[in-house]
Amino acid sequence: MSLLQLQDISVHFTPKGKPPIVALDHVSLTVRHDTFSVIVGPSGCGKSTLLRLVAGLERPTSGTITLDSRAIDGPSAERGMVFQSYTLFPWLTVRENVMFGPKLKKLPKAECEAIADDLIAAVKLKGFDHSYPTELSGGMRQRVALARALANDPRILLMDEPFGALDSQTRQQMQELLLGIWESRRKTVLFITHDIDEAILLGDAVHVMSARPGRIKASMTIDVARPRGIDTLTATSFMEYKRNILGMMHDEAMRGSQSGT
Numbered sequence: 001m002s003l004l005q006l007q008d009i010s011v012h013f014t015p016k017g018k019p020p021i022v023a024l025d026h027v028s029l030t031v032r033h034d035t036f037s038v039i040v041g042p043s044g045c046g047k048s049t050l051l052r053l054v055a056g057l058e059r060p061t062s063g064t065i066t067l068d069s070r071a072i073d074g075p076s077a078e079r080g081m082v083f084q085s086y087t088l089f090p091w092l093t094v095r096e097n098v099m100f101g102p103k104l105k106k107l108p109k110a111e112c113e114a115i116a117d118d119l120i121a122a123v124k125l126k127g128f129d130h131s132y133p134t135e136l137s138g139g140m141r142q143r144v145a146l147a148r149a150l151a152n153d154p155r156i157l158l159m160d161e162p163f164g165a166l167d168s169q170t171r172q173q174m175q176e177l178l179l180g181i182w183e184s185r186r187k188t189v190l191f192i193t194h195d196i197d198e199a200i201l202l203g204d205a206v207h208v209m210s211a212r213p214g215r216i217k218a219s220m221t222i223d224v225a226r227p228r229g230i231d232t233l234t235a236t237s238f239m240e241y242k243r244n245i246l247g248m249m250h251d252e253a254m255r256g257s258q259s260g261t
Contacts, residue, residue, distance in 0.1 A: 003188050004031035004054065004156055009063035011049055023049050024060070025213035031156070031205075036182055036189045038199040040245065041209030041217075042253050047192045050214070051160050054190060055081050067155060077101060080149035084161040086141040088133040094120065094144050095129040101152040119147035122181055139170040143177065150187065159191045163198070175201060176229060183227055196249065200224070200241045201232055208245055211252040218248060 011024040024046045031037045039047050052058045053065060056075040065072045067079070088097050095116050102112040120126055123143035133141055142162055149157060163171045175198060182189060182202075193199050199206045203222050210217045224237055232238055 002030045003033040003068060004029075004190065005064075005066045005069075006030075006050075006054070007064045007066075009050070009053065009060045009065065011046065011053070011058075012061045022213035025215050027063070027214065027216055029207060029216060029219075031188065031190055034186045034188055035204040036191065036202055037205045037207065038191045038193060038203035039207045039209060040193055040196060040199040040249070041214065042211050042249060043194065044212050045209045045252070046212060046214030047194075047209060048160050051081075051158050051190065051192050054156075055079055055158050077105070077152040078155040080152055080154035080157045082142070082145050082149050082157070082159045082162045084164045086133065086138070086145065088141060088144055088148070090133050093130045093132055094125060094136070097133070097144055098147045098151050100148065105152070115151050116147075119150055122150075122184075123147045123177065137170075138166055139174055142166070142174060146178070146181070150181075150185075154187070156188045156190060159189065161192050161194070164193070164195075171198075172230070178202065179228060196242055196245050197233060199245070200238055201228055206241070206245065208248050209252075217252065220244070 006027060006029040009024055009027040010022070012020055012022050014020045027050065039050065041047050049058065053060055054072065056072050056079065072079075089100065092100065098116045098119055099112045102115050120129060123146055125140065125143055125147070128136065128140065133144070136144070145162070163174045166174060179202065191202060200222055206220055206222055207216050208218045209215065220241070222241060224232060224235065224241075
């Protein structure tokens with residue numbers, strides 16, 4: 001059953017004093033319920049623009065985007081967003097950041113506290129409830145951001161290169177944490193990355209984008225057994241997927257450099 005549907009999406013814009021740019025060109029994409037879908041592609045191909053369209057933060061020039069067959073026409077708590085940058089409220093503690101959405105929805109205090117307890121434990125931050133974002137490492141801040149996004153119980157979780165600013169060891173830990181949370185909660189996820197290993201490790205489906213103007217070059221189902229972990233990265237099937245995606249990404253990088261995008 002499909003949850004999110006993008007049909008023939010195009011985005012055009014004209015920078016001041018410069019020629020028009022086609023960021024996305026006739027993109028169609030289906031994200032099925034309870035699946036982990038990943039979009040990977042070269043820098044500047046429109047991956048983040050695509051995610052912002054789904055979040056309702058931008059609007060397409062043409063085409064339609066629906067969630068549960070309803071048109072997306074603006075931001076909504078049913079679409080939780082985790083950005084690459086740390087977007088926590090610095091004046092709120094970990095607990096207060098996680099409770100922000102439920103309190104905004106005017107849920108009873110006891111329910112807000114129960115949600116915070118559950119998610120702070122899920123992202124392994126028990127004992128840091130009353131810490132402020134400035135007192136946390138980058139990885140810990142992203143754990144809070146993940147918990148805060150999940151606190152609204154969104155229909156779909158949108159993640160825009162959330163581990164891109166982390167060192168390799170912390171990134172691996174965050175990938176394992178996210179996999180564990182996804183296995184236990186089965187939240188529909190649409191995840192953006194430029195890291196091929198990350199895409200295959202996390203995804204049920206990987207959609208490869210072309211160089212600008214962004215199009216879906218290929219979509220593939222990742223038939224690698226779950227649960228997945230560090231050993232998955234050396235599996236024969238994993239390496240075959242990686243070889244195929246690397247080839248497509250290389251072709252697009254070459255095409256992009258030749259066209260000046």
